[in-house]
Every structure is written in C-alpha cells, then in structure tokens.
Amino acid sequence: MLMTSLPLAAVPLSGYTTLRVGGPATRFVSAESAEEVVAAVKGVTAEEDRLLVLGGGSNLVIADDGFDGTVVQVANRGSKIDSLGDGRVALTVEAGEDWDAVVHQTVEAGLGGLECLSGIPGSVGATPVQNVGAYGVEIAQLLISVDLLDRDSGDVRTLAASELALGYRTSMLKNTERAVVLRVRFELADGGLSAPIRYTELARVLGVRQGKQVPVAEARAAVLELRRGKGMVLDQDDHDTWSVGSFFTNPVVTDAVLPAVMSQIAGVVGEDTPVPRYPAGVGTSKLSAAWLIERAGFAKGYPGPDARVTLSGKHTLALTNRGNATTDDILVLAREIRDGVLTRFGVALAPEPVLVGCVL
Numbered sequence: 608m609l610m611t612s613l614p615l616a617a618v619p620l621s622g623y624t625t626l627r628v629g630g631p632a633t634r635f636v637s638a639e640s641a642e643e644v645v646a647a648v649k650g651v652t653a654e655e656d657r658l659l660v661l662g663g664g665s666n667l668v669i670a671d672d673g674f675d676g677t678v679v680q681v682a683n684r685g686s687k688i689d690s691l692g693d694g695r696v697a698l699t700v701e702a703g704e705d706w707d708a709v710v711h712q713t714v715e716a717g718l719g720g721l722e723c724l725s726g727i728p729g730s731v732g733a734t735p736v737q738n739v740g741a742y743g744v745e746i747a748q749l750l751i752s753v754d755l756l757d758r759d760s761g762d763v764r765t766l767a768a769s770e771l772a773l774g775y776r777t778s779m780l781k782n783t784e785r786a787v788v789l790r791v792r793f794e795l796a797d798g799g800l801s802a803p804i805r806y807t808e809l810a811r812v813l814g815v816r817q818g819k820q821v822p823v824a825e826a827r828a829a830v831l832e833l834r835r836g837k838g839m840v841l842d843q844d845d846h847d848t849w850s851v852g853s854f855f856t857n858p859v860v861t862d863a864v865l866p867a868v869m870s871q872i873a874g875v876v877g878e879d880t881p882v883p884r885y886p887a888g889v890g891t892s893k894l895s896a897a898w899l900i901e902r903a904g905f906a907k908g909y910p911g912p913d914a915r916v917t918l919s920g921k922h923t924l925a926l927t928n929r930g931n932a933t934t935d936d937i938l939v940l941a942r943e944i945r946d947g948v949l950t951r952f953g954v955a956l957a958p959e960p961v962l963v964g965c966v967l
C-alpha cells in the first residue's frame with residue numbers, strides 16, 4: 608500500500624506551498640494512484656472532517672492556524688497519447704503529474720498546444736480548476752475532458768470541457784471540494800509547430816507577426832525567458848518567485864460601468880495617459896491589475912527590502928515571501944494593495960489564489 612498518512616506534527620503545510628506559509632494539517636494523506644485518491648477522499652466522511660485537495664500548492668494561501676481536517680495530496684502519475692487522426696492527438700495525463708514536466712515532454716515530442724503554458728508550477732489536475740492561462744492560451748482551448756470523483760454521488764465520471772463552466776481563471780471546480788480531478792485529456796497537434804502566437808509581447812520576442820506559428824521548442828524557450836524576467840518561474844534561490852504567481856486577477860468591468868471607471872482613472876493619471884484595456888467577451892473589458900497597482904503607488908519591491916512580504920522586484924502582481932513571512936503578513940499587504948487601488952481608482956481587485964481558513 609503506497610498511500611501514506613502522516614501525524615500532525617510532521618506536516619506543516621508551509622512545506623507544501625510555493626508561498627512557504629501555512630500551519631499544520633490535522634491529517635495528511637499522499638495518494639499515489641487514482642484509486643488511492645478516491646479511497647482517501649471517500650475516507651473523509653465525518654461531518655466535522657473537512658477536505659483539502661492539494662496539488663503543488665502554487666495557488667493556495669493557507670492560514671497560519673493550518674487546516675483542521677484532512678489534506679489529500681494528489682500524487683497519481685502516468686500519461687498516454689492516442690492518435691485522433693488528421694495530425695491531432697489526445698494526451699491523457701494523471702492529475703498528480705507535474706504540469707511543466709508534462710509541457711516539456713509534449714514539446715520534446717513535437718506536439719503543439721501547451722507550449723505557451725510553459726513554466727507554470729503545480730499539478731496537471733489543478734489546471735482546469737482555475738482554467739490556467741498565460742501568453743494568450745488557456746486550458747479551455749485544449750481541454751477535451753476530465754475524469755473526476757463527484758463527491759455528491761460518489762461516482763467517478765467523465766465531464767467534457769464544456770461542462771466545467773471554464774472562464775477567466777475560474778471553473779465550477781474552483782473554491783469547492785465537491786469534485787476531485789483524477790486525470791485530464793488534452794487535444795494537441797502533431798507536426799512540431801506551436802499554436803498560433805496570439806500574445807503581442809511573445810510575438811515580438813519571437814520576431815513573428817501575431818497569428819503565426821513557430822517551432823514548438825522556440826515558443827517554449829521564449830515563454831520561459833519572458834516568465835523568468837518577471838519572477839514567474841519557481842527558483843528556490845530567488846525570493847521574487849516565492850509567491851502564488853499573480854495574487855490578483857485582472858478586473859473585468861462591464862460596458863455599463865466602464866465609462867465611469869475610465870473617467871475616475873483619468874482623473875488620477877491624466878487624460879493623456881493610455882490605460883491598458885482588453886476585450887474580455889461580449890459587453891466586458893479587462894483592465895490590467897499590475898498597471899492599476901503600480902499607478903496606485905505600489906511599485907515593484909513595495910514596501911521595501913526590510914519587509915517580510917513585498918511585491919516582487921520583477922512584477923507588481925506577485926506578493927512574495929522574503930524568507931520568514933507568515934500568512935497574516937501576506938494578507939496585510941494584500942489588503943493594503945486592494946484598498947489602495949479601490950480608493951484611488953474605484954476598482955475592486957479579487958484574489959486569484961484559493962484562500963483556506965483565512966479571508967482577505
């Protein structure tokens with residue numbers, strides 16, 4: 608039996624999160640096959656016992672008091688590729704696989720689709736949870752289906768991507784423990800080329816026009832280079848990467864309120880200053896959280912080198928643990944930034960990570 612259950616003292620959750628904060632779990636189970644994940648989750652039955660599903664801990668902010676319940680670490684491994692014909696393949700991956708290792712393997716195999724999602728930490732099973740995205744690509748564009756344990760019925764079911772309510776950094780799986788993803792299926796292209804490059808900055812680095820395809824390994828290398836420059840690739844020697852990536856999502860505003868929001872922003876930064884704004888689906892626009900944070904007076908590295916938590920020195924959207932921070936320290940800075948942006952621009956920033964046992 609590979610499944611391991613550890614006593615309380617052995618499992619401070621700070622060792623399992625990329626922010627390196629979080630108190631202990633009452634029970635901790637590491638499940639190394641889909642069957643073990645199902646058994647461990649079904650074992651959480653008592654009314655007072657709560658469940659926390661853990662992948663790579665790269666999108667979790669866990670309270671200093673820890674988690675009074677059972678943590679199930681999803682650690683099932685394995686993958687397979689099936690031809691779909693017409694130069695397309697289906698990649699099926701167990702949820703506990705490391706995301707970037709899988710992306711790397713697909714790139715080595717000349718499969719196109721995932722390359723722009725290079726360098727994102729965490730597990731495969733978590734990628735549909737917040738519809739992971741970067742550099743113009745989202746999981747929703749590649750996902751065929753997931754196999755999950757539905758905790759209400761106790762059944763293992765296959766749900767098509769269209770049934771998961773995938774949206775901007777969200778899905779029906781986020782902020783709930785109702786279902787546990789066991790494996791994920793993606794549709795990729797054979798033939799060595801990337802998906803069309805949509806992101807302006809990436810196209811510029813690659814020296815191509817938007818919409819062009821490039822050799823898949825070139826796209827991955829360029830994405831990794833861009834991400835490293837922003838502190839968005841984990842590096843244990845670089846505190847700028849001790850984060851959850853972006854702490855806030857980019858605010859999405861409806862057309863109805865956009866003129867008032869733009870006018871308040873212009874009142875602060877001046878009519879002549881261009882405000883970054885992107886289409887975000889019918890009747891909505893997305894503003895840049897990083898731009899708003901910086902313009903609200905929170906520069907890279909804020910509040911300064913002696914603080915236990917600072918904005919990354921490379922990107923204003925990442926709150927970073929400088930080595931000895933607590934969760935409370937992180938929340939204090941997050942609140943200051945959220946409130947500063949709200950006061951100055953009237954825009955409410957929402958956290959991107961899942962908060963466990965704490966609120967902003």
Ligand SMILES: Cc1cc2nc3c(=O)[nH]c(=O)nc-3n(C[C@H](O)[C@H](O)[C@H](O)COP(=O)(O)OP(=O)(O)OC[C@H]3O[C@@H](n4cnc5c(N)ncnc54)[C@H](O)[C@@H]3O)c2cc1C
Nearest residue numbers: 660662663664665666729730732733739740741788851852
């Ligand atoms: C340096 C850095 C850069 C990042 N860059 C990006 C980026 O570019 N784009 C982006 O979208 N995200 C980014 N992130 C956020 C994070 O890496 C992703 O959200 C990632 O998919 C989280 O995976 P995880 O396994 O670490 O999830 P965890 O943090 O372990 O869990 C996150 C949530 O998902 C749930 N969960 C985890 N596994 C499962 C499962 N198998 N079934 C059901 N629920 C599950 C957890 O219960 C929790 O609620 C970044 C983070 C860091 C630290």
